[in-house]
Amino acid sequence: MRSDNVTKGSERAPNRSLFYALGYTPEELERPLIGVVSAYSEIVPGHMNLDKIADAVKAGVEMAGGTPILIPAIGVCDGIAMGHVGMKYSLASRELICDSVETMLMAHQLDGLVLVPNCDKIVPGMVMAAVRMDVPAVVCSGGPMLAGSYGGEEVSLSKMFEAVGAYKAGMITDEQLEDCTCNCCPSCGSCSGMYTANSMNCLCEAIG
The missing domain is CATH 3.40.50.2300 (Response regulator)
Incomplete structure (x- = not known):
């Protein structure tokens, strides 16, 4: 050996x-x-x-x-x-x-x-x-x-990037962005995707 x-x-x-x-x-x-x-x-x-x-x-x-x-x-x-x-x-x-x-x-x-x-x-x-x-x-x-949960759907970290774009475009509020932020990544593990x-x-x- x-x-x-x-x-x-x-x-x-x-x-x-x-x-x-x-x-x-x-x-x-x-x-x-x-x-x-x-x-x-x-x-x-x-x-x-x-x-x-x-x-x-x-x-x-x-x-x-x-x-x-x-x-x-x-x-x-x-x-x-x-x-x-x-x-x-x-x-x-x-x-x-x-x-x-x-x-x-x-x-x-x-x-x-x-x-x-x-x-x-x-x-x-x-x-x-x-x-x-x-x-x-x-x-x-x-x-x-x-998977996370946002707006009644299963989501992953990629949803966060979409949410940032939607926020900058005025499509969602501060509260909605924070809701997505807090619920997209619910556990340990490699990013789902x-x-x-x-x-x-x-x-x-x-x-x-």
Whole structure:
């Protein structure tokens, strides 16, 4: 296994000592070391539930005979970054994510990855790293946001852009705009609609 480079032999005793500092046991170091790469944060709606998914993934890795190791990943919410200088950072973050996943994988000689992303640049960024390093990997995304409700119809974030246009055209009031704002995005999850996040998640499902 790749992880033998950090867990086996007398010359790797210092490496093992640091694993023991983390609470791992000798038995756990005999198993495949599986990185669970989670993009959980409290700034991206599509990622606010990923901590729970990562916990379930870790339990599954243990049940399958591996040793799960949680690794963080950054993620930009394209919707919040939209309309100001922040959008210049969105696409660049994909490369940062890819490079950081590769760095953690190779620096710690992990045997495989379970990727826990959800939103626009995070899914491709993580997958790019797995493909580039030719490492066994599974993608377990956070799933889409529930549909919102406005004017008796099911709506998504795209309705908000329409509402802004309608407001500027004098077609709806301040109160109607605020009503739409408060009801378009009712839950965690990637923005409902076939934008990058959901299309990339569908692609990952399709290619297995």
